Amino acid sequence: MEYFVILISAIFVNNIVLAKFLGICPFMGVSSRLETSVGMTGAVAFVMVLATIVTYLLQYYVLNPLGLGFMQTITFILVIAALVQMVEIVLKKVSPELYQALGIFLPLITTNCAVLGVAILTIQGKYNLPEAVVFSFSTALGFGLALVLLSSIREALDMVEVPNGMKGIPIAFVVAGILAMAFLGFAGLV
Amino acid sequence: MNQWKNFNKGLIAENAIFVQVLGMCPTLGTTTSAYNGLGMGLATTFVLVMSNIVVSLVRNYIPDKVRIPSFIVIIASFVTVVELTMQAYLPSLFEELGLFIPLIVVNCLVLGRAEAFASKNTVWSSTLDGLGMGLGFTLALFMLGSVREILGSGAWLGMKFIRGDGMLIFVLAPGAFLALAYLIAIMNKFNRKNA
Numbered sequence: 001m002e003y004f005v006i007l008i009s010a011i012f013v014n015n016i017v018l019a020k021f022l023g024i025c026p027f028m029g030v031s032s033r034l035e036t037s038v039g040m041t042g043a044v045a046f047v048m049v050l051a052t053i054v055t056y057l058l059q060y061y062v063l064n065p066l067g068l069g070f071m072q073t074i075t076f077i078l079v080i081a082a083l084v085q086m087v088e089i090v091l092k093k094v095s096p097e098l099y100q101a102l103g104i105f106l107p108l109i110t111t112n113c114a115v116l117g118v119a120i121l122t123i124q125g126k127y128n129l130p131e132a133v134v135f136s137f138s139t140a141l142g143f144g145l146a147l148v149l150l151s152s153i154r155e156a157l158d159m160v161e162v163p164n165g166m167k168g169i170p171i172a173f174v175v176a177g178i179l180a181m182a183f184l185g186f187a188g189l190v
Numbered sequence: 191m192n193q194w195k196n197f198n199k200g201l202i203a204e205n206a207i208f209v210q211v212l213g214m215c216p217t218l219g220t221t222t223s224a225y226n227g228l229g230m231g232l233a234t235t236f237v238l239v240m241s242n243i244v245v246s247l248v249r250n251y252i253p254d255k256v257r258i259p260s261f262i263v264i265i266a267s268f269v270t271v272v273e274l275t276m277q278a279y280l281p282s283l284f285e286e287l288g289l290f291i292p293l294i295v296v297n298c299l300v301l302g303r304a305e306a307f308a309s310k311n312t313v314w315s316s317t318l319d320g321l322g323m324g325l326g327f328t329l330a331l332f333m334l335g336s337v338r339e340i341l342g343s344g345a346w347l348g349m350k351f352i353r354g355d356g357m358l359i360f361v362l363a364p365g366a367f368l369a370l371a372y373l374i375a376i377m378n379k380f381n382r383k384n385a
Binding site: 070074169172181183 | 211212214215218219258259262263266267269270273274289292293295296297298359362363364365366367368370371372374375376378379
């Protein structure tokens with residue numbers, strides 16, 4: 001039951017993109033085509049869960065016992081950057097097909113604030129390890145949902161005549177704003 | 191004359207938010223009021239200037255292959271400085287900005303300037319570049335924060351000028367997207383007329 005609440009809350013109520021404003025750069029960058037946004041979601045989900053587990057263990061078994069809580073930001077970003085590199089190398093060797101699908105998105109993820117954001121939120125939310133895994137995975141699902149929704153709409157927008165100044169980024173933001181309004185409807189669900 | 195240009199370009203012509211569309215997460219997440227936007231902008235400016243200075247100082251000693259991780263460590267150190275200072279002296283602002291302070295590390299604007307400018311230019315030009323970009327970012331955040339605060343709660347910098355609430359939607363998440371969309375659209379029109 002507890003896990004279900006975390007799942008619903010992370011996907012709909014506190015959607016990472018539309019309610020918490022994390023991961024906007026890839027949200028705007030890759031959302032013009034549906035296909036790329038599915039690939040991006042896969043890569044983000046993979047890295048996010050892995051990064052959350054690793055940073056969780058680091059925080060509770062290394063930083064806290066040693067009283068190094070203030071090193072959190074530096075440690076986490078380095079671990080995530082190293083992790084992304086490692087995932088890239090391992091994937092290339094072990095599963096070339098998966099690497100083909102996710103490859104180009106992996107380097108982008110280091111500077112995806114959603115990954116670092118979720119790692120820090122997990123610590124702030126005082127989750128235990130299984131909850132942290134569920135939380136990070138459902139957050140990635142929420143990210144994917146928002147990305148797929150926006151990219152489908154943007155594909156349709158290509159057919160429409162948009163005023164000159166609104167072309168590109170501004171109209172995408174307007175669409176995101178309307179989506180965020182729709183997601184406001186989920187507030188109070190959990 | 192050239193040095194002036196390094197500073198100047200970040201303000202309008204290459205404004206981080208309106209023109210380059212970098213660093214969107216803190217832009218949307220922290221601008222619920224003009225004061226918060228200003229605080230976030232100044233914190234980012236500090237990190238940007240300091241990391242630009244340090245990166246340009248050590249640019250000849252860092253091997254090319256490990257430059258990105260090194261830049262990230264430099265940036266993360268200054269972010270930690272900001273984090274601890276703000277927690278000590280401005281605890282209420284720190285509470286409001288919350289998660290977005292540690293997230294300055296992954297602000298693409300900061301790493302972008304380190305990689306694109308500071309790693310190739312002298313200390314003085316990099317300082318000016320960081321200052322200009324940072325102030326341009328601050329200006330944009332302050333504008334967005336003002337729009338959202340005026341429409342959303344009928345106040346500016348905490349001074350209320352209407353009774354009751356404003357259009358609450360502008361303080362909530364959708365308002366951030368909509369306000370930024372129209373600000374960028376207005377800027378686009380303005381810039382194209384100039385060109």
